[in-house]
Amino acid sequence: MALPETVAAALKSRFGPRFQLARPVREQHAATTTWLAPQPPDAVVFARSTEEVAAVVGLCAREGVPVIPFGTGTSLEGQVNAPRGGVCIDLAQMNRIIAVNAEDMDAVVEPGVTRTQLNTALRDSGLFFPLDPGADASLGGMAATRASGTTAVRYGTMREAVLALEAVMPDGSVIRSGSRARKSAAGYDLARLLIGAEGTLGVITGLTLRLQPVPEAIRATACSFPSVQAACEAVITTLQAAVPVARIELMDAATVAAVRAHSGIDLAPTPLLLVEFHGGPAAVEEAAATFADIAGEAGGQDFRTAATTEERSRLWKARHDVFWAVSALRPGTRAVSTDVCVPVSRLADCIAAAEARARDAGLVAPIAGHVGDGNFHHLILVDPQDAGEIARAEAHIGWLNELAIGMGGTCTGEHGIGQGKRAYLAREAGAALPWMAAIKAALDPRGIMNPGKILPEPTPAVTPAAGGR
Amino acid sequence: MALPETVAAALKSRFGPRFQLARPVREQHAATTTWLAPQPPDAVVFARSTEEVAAVVGLCAREGVPVIPFGTGTSLEGQVNAPRGGVCIDLAQMNRIIAVNAEDMDAVVEPGVTRTQLNTALRDSGLFFPLDPGADASLGGMAATRASGTTAVRYGTMREAVLALEAVMPDGSVIRSGSRARKSAAGYDLARLLIGAEGTLGVITGLTLRLQPVPEAIRATACSFPSVQAACEAVITTLQAAVPVARIELMDAATVAAVRAHSGIDLAPTPLLLVEFHGGPAAVEEAAATFADIAGEAGGQDFRTAATTEERSRLWKARHDVFWAVSALRPGTRAVSTDVCVPVSRLADCIAAAEARARDAGLVAPIAGHVGDGNFHHLILVDPQDAGEIARAEAHIGWLNELAIGMGGTCTGEHGIGQGKRAYLAREAGAALPWMAAIKAALDPRGIMNPGKILPEPTPAVTPAAGGR
Numbered sequence: 001m002a003l004p005e006t007v008a009a010a011l012k013s014r015f016g017p018r019f020q021l022a023r024p025v026r027e028q029h030a031a032t033t034t035w036l037a038p039q040p041p042d043a044v045v046f047a048r049s050t051e052e053v054a055a056v057v058g059l060c061a062r063e064g065v066p067v068i069p070f071g072t073g074t075s076l077e078g079q080v081n082a083p084r085g086g087v088c089i090d091l092a093q094m095n096r097i098i099a100v101n102a103e104d105m106d107a108v109v110e111p112g113v114t115r116t117q118l119n120t121a122l123r124d125s126g127l128f129f130p131l132d133p134g135a136d137a138s139l140g141g142m143a144a145t146r147a148s149g150t151t152a153v154r155y156g157t158m159r160e161a162v163l164a165l166e167a168v169m170p171d172g173s174v175i176r177s178g179s180r181a182r183k184s185a186a187g188y189d190l191a192r193l194l195i196g197a198e199g200t201l202g203v204i205t206g207l208t209l210r211l212q213p214v215p216e217a218i219r220a221t222a223c224s225f226p227s228v229q230a231a232c233e234a235v236i237t238t239l240q241a242a243v244p245v246a247r248i249e250l251m252d253a254a255t256v257a258a259v260r261a262h263s264g265i266d267l268a269p270t271p272l273l274l275v276e277f278h279g280g281p282a283a284v285e286e287a288a289a290t291f292a293d294i295a296g297e298a299g300g301q302d303f304r305t306a307a308t309t310e311e312r313s314r315l316w317k318a319r320h321d322v323f324w325a326v327s328a329l330r331p332g333t334r335a336v337s338t339d340v341c342v343p344v345s346r347l348a349d350c351i352a353a354a355e356a357r358a359r360d361a362g363l364v365a366p367i368a369g370h371v372g373d374g375n376f377h378h379l380i381l382v383d384p385q386d387a388g389e390i391a392r393a394e395a396h397i398g399w400l401n402e403l404a405i406g407m408g409g410t411c412t413g414e415h416g417i418g419q420g421k422r423a424y425l426a427r428e429a430g431a432a433l434p435w436m437a438a439i440k441a442a443l444d445p446r447g448i449m450n451p452g453k454i455l456p457e458p459t460p461a462v463t464p465a466a467g468g469r
Numbered sequence: 470m471a472l473p474e475t476v477a478a479a480l481k482s483r484f485g486p487r488f489q490l491a492r493p494v495r496e497q498h499a500a501t502t503t504w505l506a507p508q509p510p511d512a513v514v515f516a517r518s519t520e521e522v523a524a525v526v527g528l529c530a531r532e533g534v535p536v537i538p539f540g541t542g543t544s545l546e547g548q549v550n551a552p553r554g555g556v557c558i559d560l561a562q563m564n565r566i567i568a569v570n571a572e573d574m575d576a577v578v579e580p581g582v583t584r585t586q587l588n589t590a591l592r593d594s595g596l597f598f599p600l601d602p603g604a605d606a607s608l609g610g611m612a613a614t615r616a617s618g619t620t621a622v623r624y625g626t627m628r629e630a631v632l633a634l635e636a637v638m639p640d641g642s643v644i645r646s647g648s649r650a651r652k653s654a655a656g657y658d659l660a661r662l663l664i665g666a667e668g669t670l671g672v673i674t675g676l677t678l679r680l681q682p683v684p685e686a687i688r689a690t691a692c693s694f695p696s697v698q699a700a701c702e703a704v705i706t707t708l709q710a711a712v713p714v715a716r717i718e719l720m721d722a723a724t725v726a727a728v729r730a731h732s733g734i735d736l737a738p739t740p741l742l743l744v745e746f747h748g749g750p751a752a753v754e755e756a757a758a759t760f761a762d763i764a765g766e767a768g769g770q771d772f773r774t775a776a777t778t779e780e781r782s783r784l785w786k787a788r789h790d791v792f793w794a795v796s797a798l799r800p801g802t803r804a805v806s807t808d809v810c811v812p813v814s815r816l817a818d819c820i821a822a823a824e825a826r827a828r829d830a831g832l833v834a835p836i837a838g839h840v841g842d843g844n845f846h847h848l849i850l851v852d853p854q855d856a857g858e859i860a861r862a863e864a865h866i867g868w869l870n871e872l873a874i875g876m877g878g879t880c881t882g883e884h885g886i887g888q889g890k891r892a893y894l895a896r897e898a899g900a901a902l903p904w905m906a907a908i909k910a911a912l913d914p915r916g917i918m919n920p921g922k923i924l925p926e927p928t929p930a931v932t933p934a935a936g937g938r
Contacts, residue, residue, distance in 0.1 A: 104813050105708065126709065127709075146653075146658075147654070148654075159652075175900045175901040176899065177898075177901050179874075179879045180812040181811055181844070182810070182812075183879075184615075185614060186893075187665070187902075187905055188666060188905045188923070190904060192628070192662070193661070197657055214711075216710075216711065236572050240574065241682065241685075242681070242682035279711070280752065280759065281755070283713070283748060283749065283755055287749065341653060342650055343570070343575075343649040343650060344573055345572035373652050375652065408648055409648055410648045410652075410653035410654075413652050414652065415654060417655060421655070425655055428648070428655055431642060431644045432645060432646050435659060436656055436657045438911045439908060441911065442908060442910065443904065443908070462638075
């Protein structure tokens with residue numbers, strides 16, 4: 001399905017060189033980080049204002065043309081692919097920080113502002129934006145995918161970080177949901193519905209974000225464990241003891257080995273916890289001591305505490321380099337990252353089962369995770385030329401999703417559904433799926449908003465008048 | 470509109486004495502705490518299981534009969550009134566605690582379990598459920614109204630406390646949304662949509678709740694201030710300094726005077742902050758010291774620190790008795806509690822303006838609030854026989870809601886919309902209102918679920934193909 005002439009002409013006339021049909025530009029906007037084929041849009045518009053986004057969506061709504069919002073293209077489940085063509089709206093140029101309200105600890109930003117850009121702007125304010133999903137993603141994209149990362153255990157996810165948002169709805173009209181108040185009981189929470197909807201219900205064009213005060217003291221500690229089980233026991237006890245951890249990250253033995261080879265940090269080749277404490281100096285001291293007791297009790301050893309900013313950066317760089325360290329294990333392969341999230345009590349079992357099954361399937365697939373939330377990433381190294389290996393990886397991911405759902409967990413803690421996890425969402429949501437579809441049909445009756453994402457096709461319907469039992 | 474014979478007969482046959490048509494029972498289920506007239510349902514069913522709720526809703530769906538869910542009847546904006554008659558489903562007998570998962574710090578409960586019942590059951594677990602809206606409300610009702618209370622500044626509201634829920638949808642089918650995992654990026658967040666929907670999109674029949682570890686140390690401090698402005702300055706600085714407060718409550722001078730008269734606690738008749746710290750012993754010590762510095766700097770004096778449980782209970786009892794203390798100021802009147810929530814930086818102005826206008830309007834209307842969230846209650850003492858006073862109170866509330874919305878806040882931080890605040894929701898939501906109505910129409914096309922609540926009537930419609938601008 002090609003872009004209708006009238007739509008192309010109208011966009012060309014309004015946007016000039018900010019309307020692009022060139023193949024390289026279209027291909028840059030179809031990034032996938034999986035083995036899914038890139039599916040470029042028919043055209044890309046570089047929007048600079050809410051009014052421009054509204055105009056594009058309004059035009060596409062009248063003509064039934066798909067609209068795909070694009071931030072930095074760092075999503076992991078094919079969220080920016082354009083399986084039915086259409087117009088990609090690149091929001092990167094909507095990158096103004098509109099206001100920082102220090103007394104209220106909030107910031108009003110356009111959706112193309114990245115988290116690093118925001119934190120750079122906040123440098124002298126005594127405030128920071130805590131969410132850290134790894135990539136330097138756009139804040140609009142992070143909201144659209146309900147992103148989180150290493151600090152969610154303390155500061156929550158984008159669900160909690162967004163106080164209010166502005167969005168262009170599927171008919172091109174503009175709404176605001178939420179306010180600068182820190183809580184509200186006023187009506188249906190449309191902001192929370194749009195957060196995590198991956199652009200399928202509207203395009204997020206503005207965000208009011210909750211900021212956090214920079215803690216007076218920060219300390220990071222690394223600690224090795226004889227097993228994932230022992231590390232997870234330490235995590236559970238730490239959380240139950242109300243130790244105020246700001247981050248608590250796990251690497252399995254394979255990941256530690258990769259990091260060791262990649263970064264030269266001398267780490268025992270066994271599972272590792274990397275923990276950070278935020279607070280007043282006495283609170284941090286107390287938290288670190290309590291954690292050391294708990295971790296030691298669970299078999300933890302080889303503690304390394306980083307008190308200075310430099311030492312801490314070195315430890316966290318090792319964590320952030322996991323993707324590259326793991327990728328280097330098998331040159332020529334692509335690291336496909338999948339994530340699941342389970343109750344913390346089931347985490348050790350889930351990881352052990354995943355490690356064992358990956359080994360049996362002949363897959364190189366280290367694990368690293370946000371263990372305080374029960375969320376982990378399985379980084380599967382896949383040779384893109386090897387159809388058999390791709391099939392084995394796909395089967396392994398399917399199995400892992402089923403396992404996580406069966407343990408009372410979810411098929412994705414933070415990557416979202418996109419194209420890749422629609423079948424698992426159907427399994428997880430069960431009887432709730434038709435109600436999601438009913439909302440989609442009500443808000444976007446022509447199905448133009450980021451089609452082919454989240455909901456499986458054909459779209460399930462609520463059985464009319466199912467009533468009673 | 471009376472209950473159709475067929476519906477009454479079917480319910481009578483299934484529920485026997487748990488189906489009630491008696492006037493006193495119906496009137497007990499139409500509690501309002503305002504000057505709005507009680508509007509009893511046509512019948513009350515006392516449900517004992519999700520299956521029973523599903524059967525009632527399914528039957529009512531087929532016959533187009535309204536359904537009104539009922540927990541403890543402690544909502545404040547007419548949420549349980551039955552303006553079109555119909556069947557009230559009393560959920561109080563669904564009061565089983567299904568599971569407490571200590572390692573995961575969660576609990577699975579039926580909707581009729583009250584917060585006190587849950588905390589009593591948790592007494593020996595080292596865990597507690599932190600939300601405290603004042604009334605011993607049912608947890609289902611708290612979720613339905615997105616309740617919060619004194620501890621939201623630290624532990625969040627019901628939006629954050631609910632990990633998963635089960636609900637009977639408007640056609641009588643049962644869904645589950647969320648899981649026991651601590652976060653998820655899987656699809657539309659139906660749980661968050663049902664939380665705060667006040668039963669207008671479905672009946673909540675089960676909850677999985679996030680629990681918190683009982684802190685090792687707790688300390689409460691009261692401190693008097695020369696003005697609301699000075700107290701609010703202390704609050705802002707405390708939050709900016711990342712002092713880990715678990716509660717930070719304000720009473721204005723009128724409220725303090727009422728509490729003093731009612732409870733005999735010797736307090737200076739000036740605005741008061743009541744603060745609680747949770748954490749390890751060193752963290753609490755540090756937090757209390759930092760707060761004392763900040764509060765002193767802002768003009769705070771007459772510090773009273775309660776270290777023992779008894780002293781602390783005495784302080785918090787004074788806070789919890791505010792409603793009764795204030796009511797006693799003018800015997801024969803009814804205390805009508807309205808709430809708004811504004812950015813913390815605007816709170817002092819908002820309160821000062823409200824106090825001044827109430828005085829000018831001849832209203833006795835003390836203020837107490839969850840000041841860390843920018844949320845406060847205006848307790849207006851109204852003589853139910855005095856139509857002129859009722860009119861003045863109503864005008865004052867309307868003015869206050871407009872003021873809060875104009876300050877970037879919301880017309881309700883925690884009481885919800887119900888019948889009483891529909892006009893203010895319309896004002897606050899603006900262009901978002903038709904999208905809320907579209908969701909309501911899609912999920913509940915016959916409009917049977919708690920009609921006359923949240924959305925103003927006539928229901929606004931999305932302008933079809935509004936497109937572009």
